[in-house]
Amino acid sequence: MVYDSIITLNEKSIQNNISFLRSKFGEKVKISAVVKANAYGHGIEQIVPVFDKYGIDHFSVFYYKEAVRVYNCSSKPRSIMVMGWLCDEDIKDAIEKGIEFFVFSIERLKTAVEFAKDLNLKAKIHIEAETGMNRSGLDFGEIECAIEIIKENISFIEVCGFCTHLAGAESISNHFRIQNQLQKYKEMFARFEASGLNAKYKHVANSAASFVYPDTRMDMVRVGIMLYGFWSSTEVFVQYINNQNDRLDPLKRILGWKSHIMSLKKVKSGEFVGYGISYLAQGDIVTALVPVGYSMGYNRSLSNKGHVLIRGHRCNLIGLVNMNMIIIDVTNIKNVEVGDAVVLIGKQGKLEIKVSSFSNLCEELNYEVLAHLSESITRIVSK
Numbered sequence: 001m002v003y004d005s006i007i008t009l010n011e012k013s014i015q016n017n018i019s020f021l022r023s024k025f026g027e028k029v030k031i032s033a034v035v036k037a038n039a040y041g042h043g044i045e046q047i048v049p050v051f052d053k054y055g056i057d058h059f060s061v062f063y064y065k066e067a068v069r070v071y072n073c074s075s076k077p078r079s080i081m082v083m084g085w086l087c088d089e090d091i092k093d094a095i096e097k098g099i100e101f102f103v104f105s106i107e108r109l110k111t112a113v114e115f116a117k118d119l120n121l122k123a124k125i126h127i128e129a130e131t132g133m134n135r136s137g138l139d140f141g142e143i144e145c146a147i148e149i150i151k152e153n154i155s156f157i158e159v160c161g162f163c164t165h166l167a168g169a170e171s172i173s174n175h176f177r178i179q180n181q182l183q184k185y186k187e188m189f190a191r192f193e194a195s196g197l198n199a200k201y202k203h204v205a206n207s208a209a210s211f212v213y214p215d216t217r218m219d220m221v222r223v224g225i226m227l228y229g230f231w232s233s234t235e236v237f238v239q240y241i242n243n244q245n246d247r248l249d250p251l252k253r254i255l256g257w258k259s260h261i262m263s264l265k266k267v268k269s270g271e272f273v274g275y276g277i278s279y280l281a282q283g284d285i286v287t288a289l290v291p292v293g294y295s296m297g298y299n300r301s302l303s304n305k306g307h308v309l310i311r312g313h314r315c316n317l318i319g320l321v322n323m324n325m326i327i328i329d330v331t332n333i334k335n336v337e338v339g340d341a342v343v344l345i346g347k348q349g350k351l352e353i354k355v356s357s358f359s360n361l362c363e364e365l366n367y368e369v370l371a372h373l374s375e376s377i378t379r380i381v382s383k
Contacts, residue, residue: 004291005259005344007379009046013252017227018054020250025210029217030201032081034224035070036062041297041370042228042255043379044069050381051227052078060222064090067099081126081161083222091115091123100124100160104136106145113149116156126161127199129188131181133167143188147195161220162189162199169209169216170233178213208232211240229253230355230366253355255370256346257377261288261310261338264330274319274327279304285331288315290342293324297372298344301362309343309351311336 021031033056034040039047048059048070059074061067062084070080082101086094091108092115094101103109103125112123127146130137138146150157164185168174185204192199205216207226229251231237241247265287273279273287290308294300298321306317306326311333319327330336345353358369 003378008256009381013254014050016252030220032058032060032222034060037371041373045073046379048073095123102126102128104128113153122158124158124160129164131164131184159199161201163203208236257344259290259292259342261340262291263289279319288328288330290326293322295323296374299362305361309348312349
């Protein structure tokens with residue numbers, strides 16, 4: 001079967017990124033691989049077994065349906081942590097499956113206790129503290145209430161973690177806010193610990209914080225974007241590289257995206273190409289039609305701005321990005337044929353198109369570009 005387009009995931013790059021992170025964090029710090037948003041567009045079912053192969057045994061997601069996908073594609077029991085949404089039925093199912101979840105409201109904690117008692121099992125929870133993000137989490141008063149509920153129901157609750165989320169560790173502009181959060185977290189955990197309770201993992205750091213604020217590594221780090229070969233921001237990368245003798249980027253991109261030419265057409269000078277009048281041929285040209293569009297995550301704002309690689313040439317996207325197609329100017333490529341490979345992201349010969357070229361042109365974060373890649377695109381792991 002010939003696919004309309006295909007995403008490839010490089011296993012050696014995955015291994016490289018895990019090895020690099022382990023070398024920096026040390027063996028005592030647990031790495032929780034964040035695989036929310038379909039593993040940042042890379043594909044949960046494809047990436048989890050590879051992470052598993054190279055020793056990752058803890059996974060973080062946002063939605064419970066993502067947790068179930070990780071659960072179903074893991075070769076052996078692994079720790080899975082839901083940081084966000086679960087309905088009541090999901091909480092019951094999570095307890096049955098041994099899936100961990102954040103508790104950021106007293107109502108959720110009470111619900112977890114009720115289901116745990118009904119099932120005669122322990123609910124595996126992470127207490128999320130509100131330290132200044134003002135998004136989700138228990139404040140000081142609610143922590144006190146949570147302590148009381150947990151102690152009264154200790155036979156049905158396993159506190160796997162005590163955590164918070166930092167508000168923008170990737171930017172120096174947030175430095176004082178982060179410091180205030182860390183101080184508040186320490187105070188809240190001290191109160192939790194003084195009650196006689198403890199948590200298996202203290203965790204506050206994402207990819208950015210784990211490098212900008214090394215003290216935040218604690219027992220576990222929740223690493224997402226760096227596992228996939230990207231730095232959280234230019235600031236984080238510059239801060240790291242400035243302290244190294246070797247100025248090469250130690251991370252390797254995992255993802256490549258390819259399609260092919262589905263048809264060729266000759267267009268005469270003075271004719272418009274595609275919808276509307278956004279592109280007027282200034283001379284006789286040859287165009288190639290590629291079966292990729294904004295329904296797959298190829299941003300419409302790349303109209304008349306995007307580039308692809310064909311036969312070792314960088315070619316311009318002309319006209320508007322369609323729902324399922326883009327049009328490429330291939331006038332200067334000799335012997336171009338239907339079926340020729342089209343690289344949307346990745347390398348071809350000496351040339352490369354990076355995810356950052358998308359994000360720069362369409363004013364999106366790398367995170368956004370990756371997360372928008374459709375789950376309908378076939379993904380394969382390459383050696």
